[in-house]
Amino acid sequence: MTSSFSRSWLSLAGLLPVAIATTLFILFLQAVPVIAAGRTLRQVWQWVPGLGVDLSFVIDGLSLTFALLISGIGALVMLYSARYLAGHVHQARFSLLLTSFMLAMLGLVLSDNLLTLFVFWELTTITSYLLIGFDHSAKKARRSALQALLVTGVGGLALLAAIILIGTTAGTFELSELRAMPAILTGSTLYLPILVLVLLAAFTKSAQMPFHFWLPNAMAAPTPVSAYLHSATMVKAGIYLLARMHPSLSGTDVWLWTLTIAGAVTTVFASIMAVRQTDLKLALAYTTLMALGALTLLLGNSTGYAITAAVTFLIVHSLYKAALFLVIGIVDHGTGTREVDRLSGLVRAMPVTAAAAAVAALSMAGFPPFLGFIGKELKYAGALAVASEPVLVAGAVLLSSALMFAVAGIVALRPFWGKAGDPPKPPKEGPWAMLLGPVVLAGLGAFFGIMPSVIATTLVNPTVTAILAEPGEAKPLLLWAGINLPLLLSIATFVLGAFLYALHRPLRRGLIWITQRTPSLDGGWDGFLAGVMAVCRWQTQLLQTGILRRYLFLTFATAFVAMAGTLVAKDAIDLPNLVPDVLPKHGMLFVLIFLGLALTVITQSRIAAIAGLGVVGIGIAMLFILFSAPDVAITQLLVETLIVVLFAAAALRLPHLPRGGSGWRFWDAMLALGLGVTTTAILLMVTASPVDRELTGFFEGASWPEAFGRNIVNVILVDFRALDTFGEIAVVLVAAIGAYALLKGTPERQKK
Amino acid sequence: MEQLLSVLIGALVAGSVFLMLAGHLLRFLFGLILLSNAANLTIFLAGGLTPGAPPLISEGAEGPTGTVANALPQALVLTAIVIGFGLFAFALILAFRAYQTLGTLDTDAMRVAEPEEAQ
Known part of the structure; x- marks a missing residue:
């Protein structure tokens, strides 16, 4: 990043994406009353009608919530990037990629056809790859980009396989039709393979354990990208998929337990790892993992509380996390560092940033009256509603929430309060275009917290209805729900969180000590890649030796196996009786051609070989004459003559054939013989049947x-x-x- | 007759494959010529053999009188011969040019595109 701001950052490349995102956001806002009234919008264009692939798009509660988050946060992030990357050589490229990503992501959440959804899914993978590797001169960025591409790419393949299985099972690729057939997938024999594949896709995309390691590495991307793709939108595509497939796949024990365990492990592991980080951005990356884990955990259930909690937390998290990422970008920009120990007391130089950070952090920590508080209360209510293991699940949520509380303090309070730190650059406040995003997003978190009914009826209820495929299940969003177990758990969270915050320095030292002594999956990834490369090298050296002879041998051998093998496998060998019907004059001709052929194959002399070829060619021309093809014969004679002339002319300048030939080549001879015999056998059968x-x-x-x-x-x-x-x-x-x-x-x- | 021709084509294929595998560009070219001859004969044979009746229409007639040789494979073979010749000529020049640049016709020694990797 160069910090040299050009005098005017108001460039077309910077502002066009803002205009696009804002327009889309306004368009989606207009759909809110329709969706809140309980209807859905659907638009279909035929694409590949023969395969049942239509460009069908649907707006229901779930897709509208996502679409609003994507376009709304998109507009703010793009305004932020216009300033953040002003004057960067590749600003135009960045804008193009970010806009493409936004459109792909919108396509993903709006698609009603599974195959269309898959196409957009892959598009988000590719744009994410390009954006992580935006700083392509840095080796680390390239590695992280490739890692993200490969991990999520595997998920993409799994998704395609799952979609095909779903299509064959249910007979449709349309999600809306799929939802109308409740038990079509859960009752099918293919349910388990479909579930495994869908979960593989969702878990890789949304970085659940053990596929989590790519997400912290993806922080190599510029900060706006991290804020947008890797916290608010793309990593939630997996969550979206789980929510979308919820009506068709949920309700079984496998679904419940896989999601609950994967989500719980991820959320606890990630919140512990978040405390360990000293880089603000990495700490936030792990809190994103924590949020994704919590969402997965909640989606494992089918109760109204759990789903309402998931939807609310999804909105809360997108708002505060994007805000905090953008804040850290401003801090990084203004001070030149993101190391938590070097930053302190920034509030004096950066008051607006500090205020936005504080509001977002309070929402993240789950204080009232912010939306985060409501989200947390609902999470507890949802966790307690897990009929089988409420203690385990609620415990995981409690531990991760307390750690979240501590991380919110580390990330968003410590850098701004206290006495001045020693950043590399004297801190200065960010420009308004960069401040607008965090301020608006953090402010919305507070506004929705005070007036939860604004989003409850318009977004949360229709989304819960879409996920559960039946209306009336959504639970109310309340700031004050009376004194109940969730409230007590909240208080416990604050106490435990404050305790963890006070102890975070020794805790961090201990965690660093532990992580340095345990093997990481990220390191294992390098070993895995090296292994794949070694197999490729071995396989390449086996087949692609660089020696033409071997290539030809393999080619001919393949042809031989394909032809002879087919004959044998299909039991098609049906040789006619041999009939000696050769006239003497014809026989002489054949003897001549055989002799010419033998001479060409055996001789060490160029001239003799060329003469042999001439004999063969002219012999064949005679055959054409005998069997009523005068025109062909004339052409053959002409061409054979030309060949001999050309060869003779060239041979003058070419070396002699090697003395002693190339020796007796047993396998070459066997292969040649095999191909010759196969050809003859096929021709014998062909000529025995009548000609059409x-x-x-x-x-x-x-x-x-x-x-x-x-x-x-x-x-x-x-x-x-x-x-x-x-x-x-x-x-x-x-x-x-x-x-x-x-x-x-x-x-x-x-x-x- | 068809059976003898089938054997001849098989022999041509065998000879050409053996030559092409020899690892010497001149022999490869010999093999190439034999292989295109074998292919032409195959097409010709598959259309059926008719001695002494070329596919011509006599003066005043609307079509050929009696059974004449199959005209279609002949037309195909004509095209194939010419294209085979084009291929051969180009391959010959290529070999000639390779010899000028690399100083050898031994294909095992031609490793410019895929040099031997240090193990």
């Missing part, structure tokens, strides 16, 4: 009446199949031009 002369009959009948030619072969060539002949002439011409170019450009022999 229907086409020839047409040419014979049409030759004179339609084309006025008495030589049928000629008429075919120049009239009925004139375009072929034209192509043939073109081939010869191209060969001639190529040969001319090769000869013309001949240098003297290059000696090394």
